[in-house]
Amino acid sequence: MSEQNPRLRAELAAVPAYTPGKPASADGPVAYKLSSNENPYPPLPGVLERVVAASGAFNRYPDMACTVLLNELADRFAVPVSHLATGTGSVGVAQQLLQATSGPGDEVIYAWRSFEAYPIITQISGATSVRVPLTSGDVHDLDAMADAITERTRLIFVCNPNNPTGTVVRRAELERFLDRVPGDALVVLDEAYREFVRDPEVPDGAQVYRDRPNVCVLRTFSKAYGLAGLRVGFAIAHEPVAAALRKTAVPFGVSQLAQDAAVASLRAEDELLGRVGSLVAERSRVVAALTDQGWTVPETHANFVWLRLGDRTSDFAAACERAGAVVRPFAGEGVRISIGETEGNDIFVRAAEAFRKEL
Numbered sequence: 059m060s061e062q063n064p065r066l067r068a069e070l071a072a073v074p075a076y077t078p079g080k081p082a083s084a085d086g087p088v089a090y091k092l093s094s095n096e097n098p099y100p101p102l103p104g105v106l107e108r109v110v111a112a113s114g115a116f117n118r119y120p121d122m123a124c125t126v127l128l129n130e131l132a133d134r135f136a137v138p139v140s141h142l143a144t145g146t147g148s149v150g151v152a153q154q155l156l157q158a159t160s161g162p163g164d165e166v167i168y169a170w171r172s173f174e175a176y177p178i179i180t181q182i183s184g185a186t187s188v189r190v191p192l193t194s195g196d197v198h199d200l201d202a203m204a205d206a207i208t209e210r211t212r213l214i215f216v217c218n219p220n221n222p223t224g225t226v227v228r229r230a231e232l233e234r235f236l237d238r239v240p241g242d243a244l245v246v247l248d249e250a251y252r253e254f255v256r257d258p259e260v261p262d263g264a265q266v267y268r269d270r271p272n273v274c275v276l277r278t279f280s281k282a283y284g285l286a287g288l289r290v291g292f293a294i295a296h297e298p299v300a301a302a303l304r305k306t307a308v309p310f311g312v313s314q315l316a317q318d319a320a321v322a323s324l325r326a327e328d329e330l331l332g333r334v335g336s337l338v339a340e341r342s343r344v345v346a347a348l349t350d351q352g353w354t355v356p357e358t359h360a361n362f363v364w365l366r367l368g369d370r371t372s373d374f375a376a377a378c379e380r381a382g383a384v385v386r387p388f389a390g391e392g393v394r395i396s397i398g399e400t401e402g403n404d405i406f407v408r409a410a411e412a413f414r415k416e417l
């Protein structure tokens with residue numbers, strides 16, 4: 059046997075690990091998982107039926123072109139099918155975008171802190187991450203991001219609303235930023251939480267992209283549509299970018315179960331968006347309670363809230379867990395708490411109150 063290990067790409071050594079939200083423990087007091095920004099509602103019966111029906115044929119490959127789903131999305135967004143591309147969750151599509159645009163020597167700009175997959179997929183591509191700190195209010199600093207652009211910049215993520223802070227950039231500042239980005243750099247508007255936005259000043263990427271060939275929008279079925287476990291997301295982009303996404307897709311990556319569930323979810327959109335409305339109401343309730351308790355909560359437009367706890371982060375997360383709610387700590391920075399079932403939110407709010415009293 060050879061003593062040598064296979065030679066792996068040097069970039070992999072520095073790839074940070076993705077930390078998934080901790081599950082709620084099956085035995086013990088913890089009952090609510092508020093750690094992954096998932097939809098707490100179980101699948102709609104109609105959607106579940108479609109998935110069960112599709113599962114009778116999983117000896118076959120799925121429709122590689124996702125024909126029915128793309129046609130539904132084209133109608134839904136009033137865009138040509140050629141402007142759409144699917145992937146294994148929007149994180150899969152984001153990785154395809156990096157494969158399509160960036161490699162060693164190239165630069166990828168994103169705000170920090172933002173979605174933790176950005177540094178991972180950038181590092182895997184071989185490109186260099188350029189992290190631009192959020193403002194003191196935990197918002198994207200678009201001026202600083204524009205200042206960071208060089209001739210090496212190939213891709214810029216704008217996460218709107220931003221994970222994990224929930225903050226947004228508004229129309230005028232985004233347009234001003236986009237006007238400063240050279241046409242050969244791709245701006246990716248990651249709108250995984252778009253359906254939770256209620257502020258009309260927050261731009262809809264599906265409109266913004268129309269007259270900007272270097273803008274691509276990412277959307278997902280994982281959050282508002284409750285299909286996180288099935289892995290389907292999509293991009294809306296002009297033809298060359300969408301075509302590049304089709305080339306970089308893992309063949310047959312989106313299962314037929316996922317495709318059929320996504321189509322059924324689009325057809326049940328009223329009901330699903332009603333659930334989103336309930337989560338938005340819960341969000342207001344949680345934010346109001348935290349504010350009453352004296353916490354500073356950045357204005358959130360997503361299905362989670364962010365508490366910048368610094369070195370008390372781990373203690374706070376542990377206190378929540380003891381009380382019965384698993385949250386997502388980012389060590390030394392803060393805690394992201396997903397909006398979940400009413401009882402789970404109540405448990406979290408009580409834990410936050412108790413923690414605050416002991417400060």
Ligand SMILES: Cc1ncc(COP(=O)(O)O)c(C=O)c1O
Binds near residue numbers: 146217221290291
């Ligand atoms: C900002 C953002 N983008 C993309 C994703 C990826 O979601 P998915 O791959 O499930 O579509 C997430 C998930 O947490 C996210 O927070």
